[in-house]
Amino acid sequence: MTAPGDTRSRDNLLARAVRIIEAFDAGHASLPVSAVARRTGLPVPTTYRLVGELLQLGLLERGADRRVRVGVRLWELASRSAEATTLREAAMPFMDDLHAAVRQHTQLGVLDGEDVLYVERKSALGADVPNITRTASRLPAFACSSGLVLLAHASPATQERVLAAPRRVYTPLTVTDAGELRRHLAEARYRGYAVVRGWVHEQTAGVAVPVWGPDNTVLAALAVLIDNESARVATVLPVLLATARGISRALGAQPPPLAPVADECDPTGG
Structure with missing residues (x-):
């Protein structure tokens, strides 16, 4: 006893x-x-x-x-979580404008362990693609654009822990090779955004950018989901980057200058 x-x-x-x-x-x-x-x-x-x-x-x-x-x-x-509340309150007006501009699913996620935890999601009626995420739902960080952005700015120890964990195959396009994932992380860190095409759902491409916190570290990732076949990243990336910078400044951050945007048709783009 x-x-x-x-x-x-x-x-x-x-x-x-x-x-x-x-x-x-x-x-x-x-x-x-x-x-x-x-x-x-x-x-x-x-x-x-x-x-x-x-x-x-x-x-x-x-x-x-x-x-x-x-x-x-x-x-x-749960709503008393100061960090999550501050992030959502700062992001909501910007996400409303982004949602109205792109008319596609938009979502805000943070890194929690080996997953992306979605703290806010805006669903679009008539959007081009399905969205399997919900507010307070999770996806493995390695498998989604938000996760690549967050991992790209995480510590090497965090990256290695995630890359050492079992990796689920969602579609034939899901990238699970650790070496290839490291290349995607390096590209996301350099470019300032990540593109994932069909890794979780074959119809869906995710485009994500970092949101910076007041200590000028990446606090969250802002993402838009677009059609994997017909939509072009160039149609959403500028407004997505501008929105993330607005949220970052509202949080008291001074986000770094943007790197040159790579050719959207580059096959290494995700």
Whole structure:
């Protein structure tokens, strides 16, 4: 039996509660408790007990169909993240203008571990391409334009950790070779933007640029999704770069001068 002062039981309890919350995603917004148990791998009695406690705390909610979902209380607490709130508040007016100008999906992401975490997303009705991301969803950093931009400005240790991790193949166009990915990172750092064509969805090309923070390090990546076949990067890149610089200045940064824009038709562009 665990002693009253032993922190191990509390750590285990917290870890299990986090696993339960992580069971919910864009494809599983609400679940029966039995499905939560299957998705977490926790014993059913343990899951029912912890779900009950999370319901009492407001971190989960139960619908009329008896399924459970993430509660408003959890959103309230998460919204207190100072960095994310400041970033979103600074970016939103600029993203609204960008969205109106390009009329394509736009998104803002930050590097979290080995993934890009999307803190804001603007969906466009009638956009040329599908977008599988949602606000608060993730993609592996190696696989998307936002991830290449963020990794290009990350520490060598972070880059190597991501490149050493298993890499999922999304489409026949997904680049997983570590050497080729290092080349893309070098190009993204030099050019000031990254282009990824069909790595996550064959129809979609992502174009991303860095957003600089007040300490003049890259805080986030701003991206636009365009059609992989017909759309040209040159149609969105200037306004995307200008928008990112506006957000950066709103955050108190002095972004560096832009490098010359490479030929959009360059086959090494992504």
